[in-house]
Amino acid sequence: MADKEFTYSDVSEHTSKKDIYLVIHDKVYNTTSFVDEHPGGEEVLLDVGGQDATEAFEDVGHSDEAREILDGLLVGTLKREQGDPAPKTSGPSTTTASKSASDAAGLGIGVYALILVGGALAFFAYQYLQSNQTKA
Numbered sequence: 447m448a449d450k451e452f453t454y455s456d457v458s459e460h461t462s463k464k465d466i467y468l469v470i471h472d473k474v475y476n477t478t479s480f481v482d483e484h485p486g487g488e489e490v491l492l493d494v495g496g497q498d499a500t501e502a503f504e505d506v507g508h509s510d511e512a513r514e515i516l517d518g519l520l521v522g523t524l525k526r527e528q529g530d531p532a533p534k535t536s537g538p539s540t541t542t543a544s545k546s547a548s549d550a551a552g553l554g555i556g557v558y559a560l561i562l563v564g565g566a567l568a569f570f571a572y573q574y575l576q577s578n579q580t581k582a
């Protein structure tokens with residue numbers, strides 16, 4: 447049963463809670479029995495029902511236990527045809543995510559530096575003005 451081949455359009459017919467298939471790494475999984483038990487909730491599974499859920503699955507960083515459950519739900523492999531959506535991998539999107547995350551961190555440090563330097567400048571300017579006042 448697990449070597450059955452499914453086309454993308456076969457899989458896309460199984461989108462309801464009572465009959466839901468997911469594609470992860472070009473393997474087809476019948477997730478119907480697991481929807482109610484998913485620790486991440488049924489919503490997220492229904493969102494990707496009948497679709498390639500590779501990216502969604504990998505982005506969460508599922509445990510080995512999750513992967514074992516997945517093995518038990520396997521019903522076949524995906525047979526890609528021309529015009530089907532391209533395989534999804536978490537590769538490029540993760541790189542972009544971490545890049546923008548580090549950009550944001552860089553900006554955060556810049557803002558802190560600006561506050562520190564600005565604060566120091568204000569302090570010295572205040573001291574300078576105070577000393578001028580005492581002189582006068």
Ligand code: HEM
Binds near residue numbers: 503512
């Ligand atoms: C049939 C496919 C899936 C299986 C077997 C599965 C299994 C699991 C398991 C066992 C956990 C508990 C934590 C762990 O062991 O990693 C979990 C957590 C989670 N899953 Fe999935 N999952 C599947 C698909 C998905 C998909 C497609 C998403 C989409 C975003 C998702 C989102 C999450 C989230 C957000 C959690 C964290 C819940 C929390 O810690 O509060 N899962 N999943």
